[in-house]
Each structure stands twice: as C-alpha cells, then as structure tokens.
Amino acid sequence: MNSTTLLEVNDLHVEVEGREVLKGVSLKIGEGEVHAVFGPNGSGKTTLLGSVMGLGKYRVTKGTILFGGTDITGMSVDERARLGVGMSFQRPPTINGVKLRSLLEICDGGDSAEIEALSEKLNVTPFLDREVNAGLSGGELKRVELLQLLLQKPELVFLDEPESGVDLENMALIGRASASVLGRERPMSACDGCPGTSCRVDVSLKEMKELRYKAGLLITHTGHIMDYVNVDRGHVMMDGRIVCSGNAGDILAEIRRSGYSECFRCLVKEGVRS
Ligand SMILES: Nc1ncnc2c1ncn2[C@@H]1O[C@H](COP(=O)(O)OP(=O)(O)OP(=O)(O)O)[C@@H](O)[C@H]1O
Numbered sequence: 001m002n003s004t005t006l007l008e009v010n011d012l013h014v015e016v017e018g019r020e021v022l023k024g025v026s027l028k029i030g031e032g033e034v035h036a037v038f039g040p041n042g043s044g045k046t047t048l049l050g051s052v053m054g055l056g057k058y059r060v061t062k063g064t065i066l067f068g069g070t071d072i073t074g075m076s077v078d079e080r081a082r083l084g085v086g087m088s089f090q091r092p093p094t095i096n097g098v099k100l101r102s103l104l105e106i107c108d109g110g111d112s113a114e115i116e117a118l119s120e121k122l123n124v125t126p127f128l129d130r131e132v133n134a135g136l137s138g139g140e141l142k143r144v145e146l147l148q149l150l151l152q153k154p155e156l157v158f159l160d161e162p163e164s165g166v167d168l169e170n171m172a173l174i175g176r177a178s179a180s181v182l183g184r185e186r187p188m189s190a191c192d193g194c195p196g197t198s199c200r201v202d203v204s205l206k207e208m209k210e211l212r213y214k215a216g217l218l219i220t221h222t223g224h225i226m227d228y229v230n231v232d233r234g235h236v237m238m239d240g241r242i243v244c245s246g247n248a249g250d251i252l253a254e255i256r257r258s259g260y261s262e263c264f265r266c267l268v269k270e271g272v273r274s
Pocket residue numbers: 016017021039040041042043044045046047048057090
C-alpha cells in the first residue's frame with residue numbers, strides 16, 4: 001500500500017529515570033497503515049508508544065517525532081491528542097474522584113446518546129457511574145480504554161497489548177472494537193464474497209481514504225489481535241532498538257517457531273551485543 005507518511009520517528013533516544021531505554025529508534029507509518037511491534041519483555045515497546053504520545057516519564061534526549069509533517073517532539077500530551085494521536089494503555093491507572101461518564105463526555109464533547117450506545121456495545125454500561133477504572137478486571141479495563149478511543153476518534157491509534165487479560169469470548173469483542181477504532185468496519189457490500197467474518201482483502205489507497213482507515217501501531221505478544229485487524233508491517237524491538245522489520249505474519253510465525261533467538265543472533269552479528 002503506497003501512502004503519505006503520517007508518523008515519522010527519527011533516531012529516537014529516550015531515558016526513563018536516568019536510564020537510556022530507547023537507543024535510536026526510527027520508524028515510518030503511512031496514512032491508514034497499521035504496524036505491529038513485537039519483542040521480549042522490557043525491550044522498550046511501551047516506551048516507544050508512550051514517548052510518541054508524550055507521556056511525562058519519558059525524556060527524549062535525541063531524535064525527532066513528526067506527525068503529519070509537524071514536529072511534535074516537544075509538545076504536551078494534550079497538544080498531541082488534539083492533533084489526533086490516541087493511546088490505549090497496557091495498565092491504565094485508576095482516576096479517583098472522576099466518573100467514567102464525565103471523562104467520556106470530555107472525549108466526545110458531551111454526546112450522551114453515542115456514549116450510551118457504544119457503552120452498550122462494549123458491555124461497560126455498569127461502569128459508567130463508577131470512578132474511572134476503579135476495581136475493573138484486566139478485560140474490563142481494555143473495553144473501557146477502547147470506548148474512550150472510539151469516542152476520541154484519533155487519526156493515529158496506539159494499542160498496547162489489547163488482548164492481554166482478555167478471555168476468549170471477550171477477545172472477539174475487543175478485536176471488533178479495535179478494528180472499529182482503526183476505521184476498519186467495512187460496509188456490508190464490501191464484504192460480499194469474503195470467506196469467514198474477518199474480511200481480509202487488500203484495498204487501494206482511494207478505497208482506504210473512502211473507508212476512513214486510521215493508522216495504528218499495536219504491541220502484541222500473542223498476535224491474537226491480528227485475527228481481527230489486518231496488520232501491514234511488523235517490527236521486532238530488542239534492547240531499545242528496532243532490529244527487524246517486514247511482513248507481520250511472517251515475523252510472528254518466526255517468533256513462534258524460534259522465540260527471539262534469531263533476533264539475538266542479529267544483534268550479535270551487528271556488534272550491538274557480545
Ligand atoms: N518508571 C520507570 N523507572 C525505571 N525503569 C523503567 C520505568 N518504566 C519502564 N522502565 C524500564 O524500561 C524498560 C522498557 O520498559 P517497557 O515497558 O518499554 O518494555 P516493554 O517492551 O513494553 O515490555 P513488556 O513486554 O513487558 O510490556 C524496562 O527495563 C523497564 O523496567
């Protein structure tokens with residue numbers, strides 16, 4: 001798929017608590033493209049998403065982040081969100097004293113009918129009048145996070161392990177909601193003739209714009225989300241660097257076959273590790 005670059009990360013170095021976690025990450029995501037990041041625990045995947053989102057604990061020491069051609073490296077989270085960057089967290093915090101309904105009204109400019117309808121779809125209506133995320137299970141947290149993104153409608157969507165903690169029945173709900181956040185719910189006529197329900201067909205750039213595909217970057221360990229969201233490109237992150245990029249399905253299959261041992265071999269070959 002040929003498209004205009006929406007996100008461009010150049011040689012990004014990021015420190016957390018004085019320790020360098022990202023050690024020169026470069027990445028480009030085109031309009032309407034979805035990329036996946038794989039990698040072992042602690043390799044820096046969440047740090048990459050959080051740094052592009054502009055979260056306070058991540059300190060950029062070198063490199064730039066461009067969104068739609070604008071340098072957002074020094075912008076606040078609010079400014080980035082207003083420009084169209086949105087993120088679902090791996091472990092979202094509880095917000096004491098704020099009801100979920102109030103937070104959603106801010107996301108959606110107060111359209112209560114849409115809030116009610118989407119809450120019903122995502123099965124989170126009972127939580128609307130509770131404090132944000134208070135006492136929610138892992139799967140419930142993910143559904144609430146996706147609801148916020150559905151209302152916020154970002155142009156670039158970050159999903160940090162959307163399937164973690166989700167049971168098999170709710171995985172279909174999370175998968176469909178993730179596809180919806182990414183603008184990938186097709187009109188029924190577009191699905192005619194597709195086998196099964198996932199409707200995985202390639203679309204042209206023109207069709208992609210008509211369907212209002214959003215761009216996305218998602219982190220997955222299991223790859224389950226890829227049964228619901230067509231991923232255009234995959235990357236492997238090791239020790240704060242992207243060491244491999246290519247077809248996401250092929251990369252996942254290789255990781256399932258050999259773990260990350262092949263990636264470690266690349267790092268040694270390139271002299272990054274001894
Ligand atoms: N607040 C912090 N203080 C110190 N170190 C931190 C902090 N937050 C993250 N780190 C460290 O940064 C490194 C990268 O963490 P990150 O969460 O980005 O990894 P990840 O690849 O997303 O891991 P996982 O697959 O386990 O979610 C880890 O070694 C982690 O311990």
